[in-house]
Amino acid sequence: MPVNSETLTLLAVGLPTLVAVVTAAALLVRRGRPGSPGGSESSETSEAPTRPESGQGAGAGQQPTAGPGAAGDVTGPVPAERTVDVATPEPDVAVEELSRVVPLDVPAPVQGRMARLRDRLARSGSPLGARLLTVLSRDHLGEDDWDELEETLLLADIGAGPAAELIDALRTQARVHGLSDPAQVRSLLRAQLLALVDPALDRSLATVPTLAEDGTQVPAVVLVVGVNGTGKTTTVGKLARVLVAEGRTVVLGAADTFRAAAADQLQTWGSRVGVPTVRADRDGADPAAVAFDAVRAGTQDGVDVVLVDTAGRLQNKAGLMDELGKITRVLTRQAPLSEVLLVLDATTGQNGLNQARVFGEVAGVTGIVLTKLDGTAKGGIVVAVQRQLGVPVKLVGLGEGPDDLAPFDPEAFVDGLLRE
Known part of the structure; x- marks a missing residue:
């Protein structure tokens, strides 16, 4: 076929364009193959764009988000490590924890709980009994000493009436028997405090159906x-x-x-x-x-x-x-x-x-529960509240622990006040 000048002109213009198209297609194919020299490192390790779920296409006007290597991620196979992550998810730890049976608490026995109160009262720092013993152990008790005793009782919230009763009883004993023997002083004070707390009151809880x-x-x-x-x-x-x-x-x-x-x-x-x-x-x-x-x-x-x-x-x-x-x-x-x-x-x-x-x-x-009784020098509140209501203190709080609640024992309480 004779080649005229128009044909040569078309070949000169179209041939470079065709070569460019073929070259670009080849590059796209090579980048879509994992591990091919032409594929960039970032195209295999970057996060894949979101794919529509099975049976659903992209909505009208919606296009996949393209980033570096996006063409390879869309058209090429999903890398092996991602397939494993999706196919074998980690076990649900929360479900395993919920399936375990949590054992119930076993409350501590009630007997012996007041022994802890005795120890805590003794460690509370100058409790009521210790202050009273300090004054009563002096060689000679004058009016200032008796006033100090009464003030100590009032500061302990024992109340004016019970405080006056205790001072009168101690004055009488001091005149009759004297207060020179420390052991005798302690025994006398214990008896008088116990009488004020009144161990004869019924402190049992009515919990029988x-x-x-x-x-x-x-x-x-x-x-x-x-x-x-x-x-x-x-x-x-x-x-x-x-x-x-x-x-x-x-x-x-x-x-x-x-x-x-x-x-x-x-x-x-x-x-x-x-x-x-x-x-x-x-x-x-x-x-x-x-x-x-x-x-x-x-x-x-x-x-x-x-x-x-x-x-x-x-x-x-x-x-x-x-x-x-x-x-x-x-x-x-x-x-x-x-x-x-x-x-x-x-x-x-x-x-x-x-x-x-x-x-x-x-x-x-019908009964009083005194909380925060441990660690306080105001133990006289036991006496005062019983006098005010005519009902006994039945339970006392010993601390912050779950089993730090005990039936009130008058003798253990007084011994705790007097313990050095």
Whole structure:
């Protein structure tokens, strides 16, 4: 075929373009092959762009995000190490942890707990008994010494009446027998302090279920009251541990529905020893209804004791105190109240006595629980609160541990005050 000038011109223009196209295609093919010299290192190690799931294409107007080596990642095979990661994921550690059975706590035996209080009172730094012995051991006791003794008793929150009684008794003994023998002084002071604490008071807890007229077992119902900050909810949880340690079955009632964390806190205490908690499904629910449901659940399950926690109430808020009276009335429709325990902070002094009086009038308190009694020189609060209410201290808090709650033992308490 004759080649004219127009044909030569077309070949001169089109041939370089064709060569460029073929060369570019070859480079693209080589970059798509893993390990080929033409493929860059970053194209194999960089994160692959997101691929649409099986059966789905990219949406209209959506394009895969392209980065360095994106063409190779889209068209070439997925690197081997990624395939392994997707095919064999790591085991779910959280599922394995949840499948383990968490053992229940075994509460410490109740016997012997007061021995720890004796030790802590002795280490609290100049407790009441040590100060009294220091003054009484002087060679000659003048009026200034007797005034110092009375001041020591008042600072220990023993109250004016009991303090005067103790000073009068010590003066009489000093005139009759003298106070020269240290052992005699200690014995005399022990006897007088023990008389003030009154070991004759019944300090047992009424936690024995009773039988209704139809023969149904009715659990003992223990209502726990007190102001905020005294450790009331914690005391309920610790008391549950005391009862479990004594072989009793327990249900907890979270009737403190105004403090958001109260029900959670109580449920945590109960779960540690296998004790169920009856609680409201929302904050601010009627506390009387929760208390009622707790007693009903305890009756249906045939448990020994129902412990009902209530909201912390200030004694000067009449509305809240009226509500406490409502809880008491509602509970007694199902079962009689076996105990109403008032939780007091041993360090609050005379303010605690004011609380005790008001709660006694509203709720009919039958016993006192003194928290934070360890490590304080204000042991006289035991005497004062018993005189104010005419009810005994039944339980004392010994510390922050879960089993640091013990039945009050008057002799062990006095010995702790006098121990050097």
